[in-house]
Amino acid sequence: MQAVVYRGVNDLRVETVPVPRIGAGELLVRVAVCGVCPTDIKKIHHGTVAPPRIFGHETAGTIVRVGARVRGFRVGDRVALHHHVPCLDCHACRHRAFAQCPQYKRTGITAGFEPAGGGYAEFVRVMSFCLPGVVKIPAKNSFVEGSLLEPVNTVLKGVHRLAVLPGDFVLVAGQGPIGLLFTKLLALRGLRVIATDLIEPRLQLARRFGAARALRPDAPDLPAQIHRLTRGRGLDAAVIAVPVDAAVQQALALVRGAGQILLFAHTKRGAVAPVDFSSVCVDEKDLLGSYSSDVTLQPAVARLVFSRKLDVRPLVTHRFPLAETTAAVALAARPQPDSLKVLVDQSGVRE
Numbered sequence: 361m362q363a364v365v366y367r368g369v370n371d372l373r374v375e376t377v378p379v380p381r382i383g384a385g386e387l388l389v390r391v392a393v394c395g396v397c398p399t400d401i402k403k404i405h406h407g408t409v410a411p412p413r414i415f416g417h418e419t420a421g422t423i424v425r426v427g428a429r430v431r432g433f434r435v436g437d438r439v440a441l442h443h444h445v446p447c448l449d450c451h452a453c454r455h456r457a458f459a460q461c462p463q464y465k466r467t468g469i470t471a472g473f474e475p476a477g478g479g480y481a482e483f484v485r486v487m488s489f490c491l492p493g494v495v496k497i498p499a500k501n502s503f504v505e506g507s508l509l510e511p512v513n514t515v516l517k518g519v520h521r522l523a524v525l526p527g528d529f530v531l532v533a534g535q536g537p538i539g540l541l542f543t544k545l546l547a548l549r550g551l552r553v554i555a556t557d558l559i560e561p562r563l564q565l566a567r568r569f570g571a572a573r574a575l576r577p578d579a580p581d582l583p584a585q586i587h588r589l590t591r592g593r594g595l596d597a598a599v600i601a602v603p604v605d606a607a608v609q610q611a612l613a614l615v616r617g618a619g620q621i622l623l624f625a626h627t628k629r630g631a632v633a634p635v636d637f638s639s640v641c642v643d644e645k646d647l648l649g650s651y652s653s654d655v656t657l658q659p660a661v662a663r664l665v666f667s668r669k670l671d672v673r674p675l676v677t678h679r680f681p682l683a684e685t686t687a688a689v690a691l692a693a694r695p696q697p698d699s700l701k702v703l704v705d706q707s708g709v710r711e
């Protein structure tokens with residue numbers, strides 16, 4: 361089969377590799393669509409993991425082989441995959457810190473080499489411990505919608521970190537695909553979202569996704585507007601969906617005492633920034649983080665996406681064939697005014 365193999369920093373090559381063999385408790389899935397995710401881009405650009413690997417973990421496709429011991433799935437089922445599944449039994453899992461679970465950290469979907477998702481290949485093997493995260497895609501929904509379950513899951517997990525009440529004001533800094541999903545999910549919960557981004561078309565989409573206000577973060581009157589909107593109280597929470605330190609500083613200044621700031625995009629290790637710790641100690645502002653997904657949210661995520669209460673289709677702006685995965689990654693790494701979610705699409709059907 362064809363696969364896009366990561367061979368070193370900024371080095372992705374289309375190669376012919378064997379179709380993965382599966383065990384009795386496993387599935388083989390023909391990949392239809394795989395989203396390009398910023399965490400893969402970071403690994404490709406910075407070489408934070410050893411090659412060779414086949415990336416791509418926002419995967420939807422069709423089951424083509426079912427292990428003899430697998431129950432509940434059949435050849436022909438259209439499915440969305442989930443590559444990180446916790447054991448639900450270890451010390452971390454008992455604290456619901458699923459992303460810290462040793463099993464969770466193992467990637468359970470592969471197209472060969474060290475497992476890394478495998479979605480940039482024609483077929484992937486789904487290991488048995490990842491079966492609890494596999495979701496069937498209803499007939500009326502597309503592979504594209506299936507491929508977005510994983511990013512939506514990570515966003516819903518982040519939303520659950522916030523102690524907010526309906527009517528509260530939440531800043532969402534950055535209106536890329538992830539920021540827009542935060543905007544929509546928070547708006548669905550009755551929160552009033554102030555969305556910021558430097559790209560005008562993204563602000564327009566933020567309004568469509570339910571933002572009460574959509575503003576440039578460098579607007580000189582932004583603090584005054586938030587002061588007025590919140591009747592002088594300040595923001596109840598802020599979500600930082602852009603890897604920009606100035607956005608964190610701005611949020612720290614605009615959030616009320618005992619408000620929360622959720623870091624969602626600061627994934628690069630070693631980046632150090634000054635923080636006035638009295639804003640945490642005296643003002644009781646919480647700095648929180650959220651990373652990756654929570655498989656226990658998967659049924660709720662599937663309901664939101666497949667019912668189109670959260671319609672993810674407007675997020676997808678570009679599709680590339682498998683052989684052009686390098687171009688897909690390059691575009692996702694340097695978004696253009698008209699680009700949001702970028703997909704590698706092997707389905708051959710424009711859905």
Ligand SMILES: [Zn+2]
Nearest residue numbers: 397418510511
């Ligand atoms: Zn992802």
Ligand SMILES: [Zn+2]
Nearest residue numbers: 447450453461
């Ligand atoms: Zn565990």
